[in-house]
Amino acid sequence: MAGQHARLSPSSAHRWLNCPGCIALCHDVESKPSTYAQEGTVAHDLAARCLRNGFDAKKYQAHWGWCNVAGASGVQSDRPNAGGAYVTEIDQEMIDAVQSYLDHVRALGGDAMHVETRFRVAEHLWGTVDCCIRDDLEGVLHVLDYKHGQGVIVEAEENPQLMIYALGAISATQVEGLYDQVRIHIVQPRAAQSDGAPKTWDIGTDELLRWRDEVLMPGAERALAEGAARQAGPWCRFCDGLHLCPEIEAEALASAQQTFAEVPADPAAEISLPAPTELPPGKLGRVLDFLALLEPWAKAVREHAYDRAHKGEQIPGHKLVRTQNRRSWSDKRKAEGALVGPLRSKAYKTDVVTPAQAEKALKAAGWSKDQIQEFLGDLVSTKQHTAVVPESDKRPALSTGADKFKTADLDAEDWLN
Numbered sequence: 259m260a261g262q263h264a265r266l267s268p269s270s271a272h273r274w275l276n277c278p279g280c281i282a283l284c285h286d287v288e289s290k291p292s293t294y295a296q297e298g299t300v301a302h303d304l305a306a307r308c309l310r311n312g313f314d315a316k317k318y319q320a321h322w323g324w325c326n327v328a329g330a331s332g333v334q335s336d337r338p339n340a341g342g343a344y345v346t347e348i349d350q351e352m353i354d355a356v357q358s359y360l361d362h363v364r365a366l367g368g369d370a371m372h373v374e375t376r377f378r379v380a381e382h383l384w385g386t387v388d389c390c391i392r393d394d395l396e397g398v399l400h401v402l403d404y405k406h407g408q409g410v411i412v413e414a415e416e417n418p419q420l421m422i423y424a425l426g427a428i429s430a431t432q433v434e435g436l437y438d439q440v441r442i443h444i445v446q447p448r449a450a451q452s453d454g455a456p457k458t459w460d461i462g463t464d465e466l467l468r469w470r471d472e473v474l475m476p477g478a479e480r481a482l483a484e485g486a487a488r489q490a491g492p493w494c495r496f497c498d499g500l501h502l503c504p505e506i507e508a509e510a511l512a513s514a515q516q517t518f519a520e521v522p523a524d525p526a527a528e529i530s531l532p533a534p535t536e537l538p539p540g541k542l543g544r545v546l547d548f549l550a551l552l553e554p555w556a557k558a559v560r561e562h563a564y565d566r567a568h569k570g571e572q573i574p575g576h577k578l579v580r581t582q583n584r585r586s587w588s589d590k591r592k593a594e595g596a597l598v599g600p601l602r603s604k605a606y607k608t609d610v611v612t613p614a615q616a617e618k619a620l621k622a623a624g625w626s627k628d629q630i631q632e633f634l635g636d637l638v639s640t641k642q643h644t645a646v647v648p649e650s651d652k653r654p655a656l657s658t659g660a661d662k663f664k665t666a667d668l669d670a671e672d673w674l675n
């Protein structure tokens with residue numbers, strides 16, 4: 259396969275199926291993986307290593323993980339020489355998260371396991387399935403995807419990325435025509451706003467193959483066609499071309515004009531924004547839609563301006579300055595070795611584990627579920643978290659009658675998520 263990344267990558271399938279023109283727009287845009295994405299690459303490497311070798315994640319405690327922009331990654335016991343690569347220490351949080359995935363995979367049993375299997379569905383459309391398991395007795399092909407991220411909760415149902423992985427798993431394991439059912443699993447143990455429990459979705463292989471022929475292939479063809487149309491929507495959030503997309507610019511302008519009727523025609527005139535308390539409910543909804551569009555765009559523009567300023571470009575009215583230095587250990591373990599002599603126990607800060615970590619540790623120590631529940635009982639308090647999201651969100655709406663919620667129970671940040 260030429261190149262490290264597919265032009266039509268499965269992970270952005272939701273975007274290019276909805277906005278075919280994004281492939282052409284992003285063609286020359288340098289894609290820079292975020293720190294979160296790089297941490298996810300290391301966690302995937304760790305998980306694959308454990309599955310292949312039959313280890314638990316704790317085997318790699320205090321090891322170092324690294325990955326580079328070419329897509330290579332590794333785990334080793336001594337701190338790698340970064341040389342431009344991303345390097346991170348494998349901490350307890352990563353070990354716990356990866357172990358949850360390993361436990362889920364291993365509990366499935368099955369007849370044959372394929373780890374990190376490369377596949378190709380069509381020209382320019384290929385990828386790697388984290389894990390697939392053939393269960394000949396049940397006639398089910400399990401397709402597993404590990405998500406290390408915690409900010410965006412990923413659903414298994416009708417997820418095109420996962421459906422492509424399922425197609426890839428069918429072809430890579432050569433079971434087309436042998437299995438009636440594919441079970442897609444997403445394991446996202448650190449997912450915020452959820453209990454991190456794995457999610458599954460079953461789809462018949464006939465239905466999956468029909469989706470490939472009727473939706474995926476025509477969509478892939480549209481995305482590669484010259485002059486493909488662009489369409490803005492929620493999928494724009496992680497688009498590499500967000501900062502230069504004419505659709506976003508037009509949408510933002512139209513949305514601003516609809517939202518703030520008082521936007522003056524003269525672009526030089528000062529814009530005054532209404533106070534949030536003065537917005538009637540209808541307008542509040544429109545402002546929230548506008549912000550959903552504007553916030554990721556503003557972030558992309560800032561990052562892009564920062565890159566250009568760093569390359570020496572002058573941005574009228576702006577300049578690059580030094581900000582406050584943030585100090586950190588260049589080698590944490592070396593620092594630990596040096597500090598433990600003069601500082602002894604003061605070289606460390608300790609904190610009590612979270613309820614989830616306590617549960618896990620007690621379970622590992624042989625406690626039953628009932629014993630753990632009884633023991634933790636009153637020690638744990640559960641806070642109600644809520645957020646205002648678009649109506650299209652799959653979670654059921656809460657009834658917010660005055661008697662159901664006490665505002666004192668809600669954090670302002672809940673409403674800002």
Ligand code: SF4
Binds near residue numbers: 488489491494500506
């Ligand atoms: S920002 Fe949105 S509309 Fe523009 S190319 Fe990307 S996905 Fe398409």
